[in-house]
Amino acid sequence: xDKEYVGFxxxxxxxxxxxxxxxxxxxxxxxxxxxxxxxxxxxxxxxxDLYKDRLxxxxxxxxxxxxxxxxxxVEIEEEGIKVKLxxxxxxxxxxxxxxxDCWMPVVRFIEEQFEQYLRDESGLNRKNIxxxxxxxxxxxxSPFGRGLRPLDVAFLRAVHDKVNIVPVxxxxxxxTPKETQILKQKIREQLEEQEINIYQFPDCDSxxxxxxxxxxxxxxxxxxxxxxxxxxxxxxxxxxPVRGRLYPWGAAEVENPxxxxxxxxxxxxxxxxxxxxxxxxxxxxxxxxxxxxLQSLARPGARERTGRSKLSRQSATEIPLxxxxxxxxxxxxxxxxxxxxxxxxxxxxxxxxxxxSQGEQSDVL
Amino acid sequence: MSKGFAxxxxxxxxxxxxxxxxxxxxxxxxxLGISSNLLGYIGIDTxxxxxRKKTMKTGFDFNxxxxxxxxxxxxxxxxxxxxxQxxxxxxxxxxxxxxxxxxxxxxxxHVIEEGGVKMKLxxxxxxxxxxxxxxxNCWEPxxxxxxxxxxKFLKEEVNIARKKRIxxxxxxxxxxxxSPTGHSLRxxxxxxxxxxSKVVNIVPIIAKADTMTLEEKMxxxxxxxxxxxxxxxxxxxxxxxxxxxxxxxxxxxxxxxxMPFAVVGSDKxxxxxxxxxxxxxxxxxxxEVENLTHCEFALLxxxxxxxxxxxxxxxxxxxxxxxxxxxxxxxxxxxxxxxxxxxxxxxxPCPATIAE
Numbered sequence: 012x013d014k015e016y017v018g019f020x021x022x023x024x025x026x027x028x029x030x031x032x033x034x035x036x037x038x039x040x041x042x043x044x045x046x047x048x049x050x051x052x053x054x055x056x057x058x059x060d061l062y063k064d065r066l067x068x069x070x071x072x073x074x075x076x077x078x079x080x081x082x083x084x085v086e087i088e089e090e091g092i093k094v095k096l097x098x099x100x101x102x103x104x105x106x107x108x109x110x111x112d113c114w115m116p117v118v119r120f121i122e123e124q125f126e127q128y129l130r131d132e133s134g135l136n137r138k139n140i141x142x143x144x145x146x147x148x149x150x151x152x153s154p155f156g157r158g159l160r161p162l163d164v165a166f167l168r169a170v171h172d173k174v175n176i177v178p179v180x181x182x183x184x185x186x187t188p189k190e191t192q193i194l195k196q197k198i199r200e201q202l203e204e205q206e207i208n209i210y211q212f213p214d215c216d217s218x219x220x221x222x223x224x225x226x227x228x229x230x231x232x233x234x235x236x237x238x239x240x241x242x243x244x245x246x247x248x249x250x251x252p253v254r255g256r257l258y259p260w261g262a263a264e265v266e267n268p269x270x271x272x273x274x275x276x277x278x279x280x281x282x283x284x285x286x287x288x289x290x291x292x293x294x295x296x297x298x299x300x301x302x303x304x305l306q307s308l309a310r311p312g313a314r315e316r317t318g319r320s321k322l323s324r325q326s327a328t329e330i331p332l333x334x335x336x337x338x339x340x341x342x343x344x345x346x347x348x349x350x351x352x353x354x355x356x357x358x359x360x361x362x363x364x365x366x367x368s369q370g371e372q373s374d375v376l
Numbered sequence: 377m378s379k380g381f382a383x384x385x386x387x388x389x390x391x392x393x394x395x396x397x398x399x400x401x402x403x404x405x406x407x408l409g410i411s412s413n414l415l416g417y418i419g420i421d422t423x424x425x426x427x428r429k430k431t432m433k434t435g436f437d438f439n440x441x442x443x444x445x446x447x448x449x450x451x452x453x454x455x456x457x458x459x460x461q462x463x464x465x466x467x468x469x470x471x472x473x474x475x476x477x478x479x480x481x482x483x484x485x486h487v488i489e490e491g492g493v494k495m496k497l498x499x500x501x502x503x504x505x506x507x508x509x510x511x512x513n514c515w516e517p518x519x520x521x522x523x524x525x526x527x528k529f530l531k532e533e534v535n536i537a538r539k540k541r542i543x544x545x546x547x548x549x550x551x552x553x554x555s556p557t558g559h560s561l562r563x564x565x566x567x568x569x570x571x572x573s574k575v576v577n578i579v580p581i582i583a584k585a586d587t588m589t590l591e592e593k594m595x596x597x598x599x600x601x602x603x604x605x606x607x608x609x610x611x612x613x614x615x616x617x618x619x620x621x622x623x624x625x626x627x628x629x630x631x632x633x634x635m636p637f638a639v640v641g642s643d644k645x646x647x648x649x650x651x652x653x654x655x656x657x658x659x660x661x662x663x664e665v666e667n668l669t670h671c672e673f674a675l676l677x678x679x680x681x682x683x684x685x686x687x688x689x690x691x692x693x694x695x696x697x698x699x700x701x702x703x704x705x706x707x708x709x710x711x712x713x714x715x716x717x718x719x720x721x722x723x724x725p726c727p728a729t730i731a732e
Binding site: 045046107109110111154155156157161185257258259260262263 | 445446447448475507508509510511512555556557558559562563564567583584586587589590656657658659660661662663664669670
C-alpha cells in the first residue's frame with residue numbers, strides 16, 4: 012500500500028500562483044541631499060527612465076524651496092510576474108541654508124500612509140485594501156563627508172521607527188577602496204552610537220547551502236552599500252560593453268563587485284528581501300504605529316476628542332481614528348478603479364483563451 | 377579709487393619689496409629736451425635684480441583661507457599646492473573629530489623656502505562652515521575675521537612710530553570649495569560668495585572633481601559660471617581691476633573657460649609609466665593630480681602661485697583694504713580710527729566689536 016499522502020505539500024505552489032495572479036505592490040522611498048546620484052541609481056536599479064523629463068532648479072530657485080514629496084508609479088514585469096512599484100522622492104531635502112525640521116513633511120507622509128491603512132483595515136469593505144505604506148527607504152549619504160552629518164542623524168532618528176532604512180553611500184566612485192572601508196566603518200559606528208535602527212537582514216537558515224550563507228555574510232558586511240549608478244554604456248578597451256562611467260583614467264563599472272556594491276544592493280532589494288521588507292513594515296513598523304495610535308486614544312486626554320472609552324479590534328463598526336485628510340469618496344473611487352482594472356484583465360485573458368480555442372478548432376477542421 | 381593715489385601709498389606702506397614674477401621690459405622714458413639715445417649702458421634695468429635680491433633676503437607673506445564643507449579635501453589640496461604638510465589634516469580617521477557647533481577660524485603659519493626665496497605661508501581653515509542643520513549666517517565669523525585683519529593693519533599704519541615692515545595678516549586669497557554635485561551651486565554657496573566677494577579675493581574651485589566625467593565637468597562649470605554671473609558675484613580675477621589689455625585678455629580666458637578649476641588633491645605617490653606621480657588609486661585607474669587631462673590642479677597651482685600671487689596681494693592691498701580703510705575713516709569723520717572694528721558690510725549688520 013502506498014504511503015499516506017494527503018497533498019497539502021502543494022500549498023506553497025498554490026500560494027505562489029495566487030500571489031503571481033494578484034501581483035506585487037512595493038513602495039520605495041529615496042531620500043538624501045540633492046546631487047548624490049539618487050535618480051541615476053533608481054534608473055539603474057530598475058532599468059527604467061523614471062526621471063526623463065526632470066528639470067534641475069538652479070540655486071537661486073532653491074533658496075526658497077521647501078521639501079516636496081513626489082510619487083512616481085511604474086509597472087515592471089519580468090517572466091510573468093508583475094510588480095507595481097511606487098517611488099517616493101523627496102526633492103529639496105537638505106538644500107536650503109536653514110534645514111531645521113526639513114524632514115517633518117517626510118515623517119508626516121509616512122505616518123499618513125499608516126493612517127490610511129489603519130482606516131482601511133478597520134473599515135467595512137476590506138476587499139481591495141491598497142497598501143501605499145512605504146516599505147523601504149534608501150537613504151543616501153554623501154561620500155564627501157566624514158560619515159553622517161548632523162542633518163543625516165536628525166532625519167534618520169525621526170524615521171527609523173517608521174520605515175525600513177537601508178543606508179547607501181552615493182557616488183561611490185569618488186572614493187578609493189580604502190577610503191570606502193573607512194567611511195563605512197565610521198558610519199556603522201555612528202549609527203550604533205546614535206542608536207539608529209536600520210533594516211536588519213534576517214539571518215539565513217542553517218540549512219541553506221554554504222554559497223548562499225557566504226553571499227549573505229558578504230552582503231551584511233558591506234552595509235552601508237557604496238553604489239555607483241549609470242544609464243550609459245561604456246566600452247573599456249577589449250572588454251564587452253557594460254554600464255558604467257567613463258573617465259580619462261578608466262571606466263568605473265556599475266555591475267562590477269570590485270568597483271561598487273550595486274549588485275549587492277540590487278540582490279538585496281529586489282531578489283531576496285523584497286517580501287521581507289514588506290513583512291517587517293507590516294508586522295513591526297505598522298503594528299508599532301497602530302499600537303501607539305490606539306494607546307494614545309485610550310488615554311484620558313483623548314476621551315474628549317473621541318467620546319469613547321473602550322476600544323476593541325473586533326468591533327468593526329466605529330473606531331475613532333485620527334483625522335485623515337483623505338475624503339471617503341476619493342477612497343471609494345480608488346477601490347472602484349482597482350476593481351475595474353482587475354475585471355479588464357480577466358476579460359482580456361478570456362478573450363485570448365477564446366481566440367486560442369478557436370484557432371485549435373480551425374486546425375482540427 | 378584713483379590709481380595715482382594707490383601708487384603713492386605703495387611707496388610709503390609697501391615696505392616689503394617683492395619681485396615681479398614676470399618682469400616687464402623696461403621702457404625708457406623720454407626726458408624733456410634730451411635725446412633719447414643713451415650714450416652708453418647705465419644699468420637701470422638691474423633694479424629688477426636688486427628687487428629680487430631684497431625679496432630673497434626679506435621673504436614675503438602670503439595668507440590663504442580655505443572655506444567649504446568638511447570632507448571636501450581642503451587640507452589635502454593645500455598640502456598638494458605647497459608640496460608640504462602645511463595643513464594639519466583633520467581627516468586622520470583615528471582621531472575623534474567632532475564637527476564644531478559654530479564656525480571656527482584656525483590660522484597656522486609655516487615658513488617654506490624655494491630657490492632661496494622664503495615665504496611665510498599662513499593657512500586659515502574654517503572648520504564647521506556649512507556643516508550644521510541650520511547654516512544661517514555661518515559666513516559672519518569669517519567676514520569678521522577678515523575685517524579684523526584689515527583693522528590690525530590699519531592700526532599699524534596709523535601709528536606715529538611705525539614698524540619698518542608691517543606684518544601682513546590680511547587674507548590675500550580665499551579658496552571656496554564647491555561640492556561636485558553636478559547639478560548647480562547650493563544656496564549656501566551663493567550666499568557666502570555674495571557677501572564675501574566684496575571684502576576678499578574669492579577663487580571658487582570644484583572639489584573632488586574625480587567624481588565627474590568630462591562632459592559632466594564642462595556642463596557643471598558652465599552652469600556655475602552662469603549662476604555666478606546672474607547673481608552678480610565677482611570672483612577673482614575681477615573684471616574691473618584688469619590693468620591693461622594684456623591682463624584683460626589673459627584673465628578673460630581664465631574667467632570664461634577655466635574657472636572654476638575642477639581639482640583633485642592627493643599626498644600619495646604612485647608609479648605611472650615609470651614616473652612617480654601624485655595621485656589617487658581606484659580599481660578602475662590611477663587619477664594623476666598633475667595631469668591636465670585628468671584634472672585642473674596644475675592650472676590652479678600655476679594661477680595662484682606662479683602667475684597671480686603678487687596680483688592677489690596687490691588687489692587685497694590696493695582695493696579691498698583701501699575700501700575698508702575709506703569706510704572706516706568716513707565713519708570716523710575723516711579722522712584716524714580710535715577703538716573698534718568696522719562692522720561687516722550692510723548686507724549683514726551686526727554690532728561693532730572692540731578690537732583687543
